[in-house]
Amino acid sequence: MSEKTFIHIVDSTLRDGSHALSHQFVAEQVARIAKGLDDAGVEVIEVSHGDGLGGSTINYGFSKQPEVEWLKAASSVIKKGKLAILLLPGIGTKEDLKMAGDFGAKVARIATHVTEADISEQHIGLAKKMGMKAVGFLMMSHMAPPEKLAEQGKLMESYGAEVVYVVDSAGALLPTTVRERIRTLRNAVKVDVGFHGHNNLSLAVANSLAAIEEGARWIDGCTCGMGAGSGNTATEVLVAVLDKMGYESSIDLWKIMDVAEDLVRPIMLKPVRIGKASLTMGYAGIYSSFLLHAEKAAQQFGVDSRDILMEIGRRKAVGGQEDMIVEVAMALAEKKKESARA
Numbered sequence: 367m368s369e370k371t372f373i374h375i376v377d378s379t380l381r382d383g384s385h386a387l388s389h390q391f392v393a394e395q396v397a398r399i400a401k402g403l404d405d406a407g408v409e410v411i412e413v414s415h416g417d418g419l420g421g422s423t424i425n426y427g428f429s430k431q432p433e434v435e436w437l438k439a440a441s442s443v444i445k446k447g448k449l450a451i452l453l454l455p456g457i458g459t460k461e462d463l464k465m466a467g468d469f470g471a472k473v474a475r476i477a478t479h480v481t482e483a484d485i486s487e488q489h490i491g492l493a494k495k496m497g498m499k500a501v502g503f504l505m506m507s508h509m510a511p512p513e514k515l516a517e518q519g520k521l522m523e524s525y526g527a528e529v530v531y532v533v534d535s536a537g538a539l540l541p542t543t544v545r546e547r548i549r550t551l552r553n554a555v556k557v558d559v560g561f562h563g564h565n566n567l568s569l570a571v572a573n574s575l576a577a578i579e580e581g582a583r584w585i586d587g588c589t590c591g592m593g594a595g596s597g598n599t600a601t602e603v604l605v606a607v608l609d610k611m612g613y614e615s616s617i618d619l620w621k622i623m624d625v626a627e628d629l630v631r632p633i634m635l636k637p638v639r640i641g642k643a644s645l646t647m648g649y650a651g652i653y654s655s656f657l658l659h660a661e662k663a664a665q666q667f668g669v670d671s672r673d674i675l676m677e678i679g680r681r682k683a684v685g686g687q688e689d690m691i692v693e694v695a696m697a698l699a700e701k702k703k704e705s706a707r708a
Contacts, residue, residue, distance in 0.1 A: 374585070380413040414433060456485065515551060566644050653683070
C-alpha cells in the first residue's frame, strides 16, 4: 500500500444519522454540525431524511422540519466541502432532486435495491444534466452474489454514475464477503468504487478496511457512528485508523473528534450500541432502518423484537416494506395468545 493512497470520506451523520433521531433534526443542529464537518475538512457532507429525499412519510417516519430547511441550513455554512443528498427512486422524485440542486447540492447519491439498478437511470441522468456528481448506491448488497452486484454496477456506470457503492444496509457482510463484492465490482466497472457499512456485527471499520484493500476509494461514515441499526462506520475512528495505516484523507483527526464529541454526542437520544435487536438485524440480514420500527411494534404487541426481525428476514423484506413489521408483530402476538390458551 502506497503512503500516497487517498481515501475520499463521505460523512452521512446528517442523513443516516437521522434514523437514530427518528428524523427529528432541526435546521440549527444541521447548520452547526455541517459547519463543524466542513471545518474538519470533510470532503462530502450528506444531508437528507434517513430514507432519502421525500422520505418524510407515515411509512418511514415524518421529519420534524421539511428537508428544504436542512438543505438551506447546510448549504449556508459549507464552504470547502460539497453538499450531498440521497435519493431512492420511488420515494424521492426528479422534482426533489431539482430542489436539492437549487439549494446547493453538488453530489447526488441515487440508491436502489441491489437488483434494481435499472430504476436509477432517469435520476442519475438528471443529476449529470444538472452538473452534479452522480453516485450509484447498491443497497442490501448481501442479498445478491458478487456477479449480480457487478452486473447492476455496470448498469449504473452506463447511466453516468461516477462512483458505484457496495452498500451493507443490514450490517450483514463479513470482511471476506466485502472483499468478494468489491473485487468483482472493481473488475467490472471503470469508475471508482465505494463502500457504506453498518456496525450490526461490529465489523463496520473492519469491512471498510477490507473494501479499501480491494481498491475502494470512497468510504462512508457517521460521526459517533450515529446511524440506523447499530450505527455506521464511525468517521472519527475511521480517520484515526487510516492515518495509522498510512492512508491519506482530507479530514483533520483532532477536529473530527471534536465534532463527534462536542456537537453530535450531545444531541443523541441514546448511545449507539449493538443491542439484541440490532445484532439480530446483522445476523438475519435486515435493513438497518427497521430497528426503531421493530422495537416500537414489539412493545405495542408484547412480543420479542428478535422474533419480528427473524421473520422479516425469512420473508427477505427490503427497504420500503416497513409496514410488514406491524403485520408480523400482530401475527406473533396472536400466536402467543393461542399458545397461552392451549
